[in-house]
Amino acid sequence: MSTITQRGLNKAGLSRRSLLTATGAAAIGLTFTACGEKPKAAPGAEEAKLNFYNWDTYIGETTLGDFKKATGIDVNMSLFATNDELFAKLKAGNPGFDVVVPSNEFVTRMSQGGLLEPLDHAKIPNMKNIDPSFLNPEFDPGRKFSMPYTWLLLGIGYRKSKVKGVPDSWKWLFDSDQYKGRIALLSESADLVRLSAKYLGHSVNNIPQDMLPKIEQMLIKQKPFVKAFHDDNGQDMLMSGEVDLVLEYNGDIAQAMKEDPDLDFVVPKEGSLINSDTLCIPKGAPRPNNAHAFINYLLDAQAGAEISKTILYPTPNAAAKALMPEDYKNNPVIFPPADVMAKCEYGAFEGAEKASQYEELITRVRAA
Known part of the structure; x- marks a missing residue:
């Protein structure tokens, strides 16, 4: 794990985007990885790793490590500052990302531009945890390319x-x-x-x-x-x-x-x-099976609750929200x-x- 911990970021009062400015991460390509030994891939299977391109301060404190314990897949998390930056990076050719987190209108823009892979809903059974009101948005009818992560x-x-x-x-x-x-x-x-x-x-x-x-x-x-x-x-x-x-x-x-x-x-x-931030698989993702497994894990009730406890954004995950304390569920902000x-x-x-x-x-x- 990076020496800049998630807890430290939140105590510093940084938003999901402001860390990049504070640390110069946009220039140096700051990367967070899950702790532990590097796992070996099974013969014929995808390598047990995943590259995740995310906003800063936008994941649970133990989420990446918990996912590795559950699956053996090591997550490399790189950070971007704006949707424009994410769009430009993928338009130039996917440099190896497996899961990305674009906002709603960029899902439309990227899917129309052929920059996203269609999702296989059969590999995302935790889709059942999503509040039904988030399952058919105008920006991605039928959730063909995106799963909801948060809304803002x-x-x-x-x-x-x-x-x-x-x-x-x-x-x-x-x-x-x-x-x-x-x-x-x-x-x-x-x-x-x-x-x-x-x-x-x-x-x-x-x-x-x-x-x-x-x-x-x-x-x-x-x-x-x-x-x-x-x-x-x-x-x-x-x-x-x-x-x-x-x-x-x-x-x-x-x-x-x-x-x-x-x-x-x-x-x-x-x-x-x-706005709604979403989980997508970019075109040319090198490990699409791992990507589906990671998205499914983030939509788990307990995993989703741990993320929400850290980032305090509204969750579209009804099962995760049910596990949250009253001061979150009933907070009018x-x-x-x-x-x-x-x-x-x-x-x-x-x-x-x-x-x-x-x-x-x-x-x-x-x-x-």
Whole structure:
């Protein structure tokens, strides 16, 4: 196991992505491996190893070692920082990954681009543990290419002692100078454009062309009041006191709230954007049988519960959720109530041209 332990990462308050920035792992290719002797492959069988490409701080503390004890398969876990990085790596040709963790719209994008292997559901019997509401998503009908790992919801993390009332509208982040210099926005372009559209009364999808200049002008006007566009380490900025309001994922703020009771999280009244991170087998995976076995293991009830205890993201695994303590199952930050979720949507992949348009819009905002 790497000397940088998962426990240490969580105590440091790092998000699923921020470790890469802190350690330079993107440059040095930081890898985590399960402990123990290197197993030997049986004659004619796949080598007893597996290469897992994952977000940082996004696995249980003992998951990789437990999987090795159960199967003899040694897991090498490398880390990526963004879906764009994962996509670019696989588009250039799979360098040997067996399991990857793309977010919802990238499942669509990668499957359409021929970058994913279809899953053999017969080799994933723990699929029975998944909450039925996650079994037929629009981004991957019938779960042909992906299994659900977690889901995430964007909202506003804030410091209660510094903010007057509850910041229950995107206006607080996108259209107000009330907390100038005390705001941090997530840097992902599609998320910013979509949530701005949500604030302006539109769906996060099929945003009309004539709305894009309005979004750009609104964000350019807001930019002088924004302290930073962060790479999903907004909870760190909130905990350190750099900012008082931040656009961030519910799981990241739930982790921070355990350490700092002055923090809270709200989903704005206009609604928000749901993301789902998934388990996929990339095209050309050298060990597809091991990959199916690993995905099946991660969907086990006990294994899933151990992961959720560490990362505190909402789980789509109903059997794992049933094993979790009440302070997880009943936490409204991790599992917002139904009336809140009813106003939230998944972002759809609407083509590379639109993705580029959003990137260019936010590049202009940040350069303004």
